Amino acid sequence: TQRHLVSALLPEAELVRLRPGPDMVGFSAFYESNGPTQGVVVLRLAGLPTVPVDLIMRLWGAAAEDIAPNLDHLVELARQVAPVV
Secondary structure, eight states: OHHHHHHHHOTTSOOEEEEEETTEEEEEEEOOOSSSOSEEEEEEETTOTTOSOSEEEEEOSSOHHHHGGGHHHHHHHHHHHSOOO
16 A cells, blocks of 8 residues: 555556564655656555555755655654654
């Protein structure tokens, strides 16, 4: 499901597996394009295997090369939106 979401939003991009911490897993993808989306981050709380996706972030308005280095900050934002309890 995570792979399909990324492929649907950014079909040309190469998937990169994310494991930002022991409590989150997912994928990111970035692609330099003129389309509506330049990056996608899909995360799931690792302790909830029955929930396929907890958070989807579509990133636009900046070049992929500007967004990708800040991936750690985006994941930290996700922790604030969907905190692990």
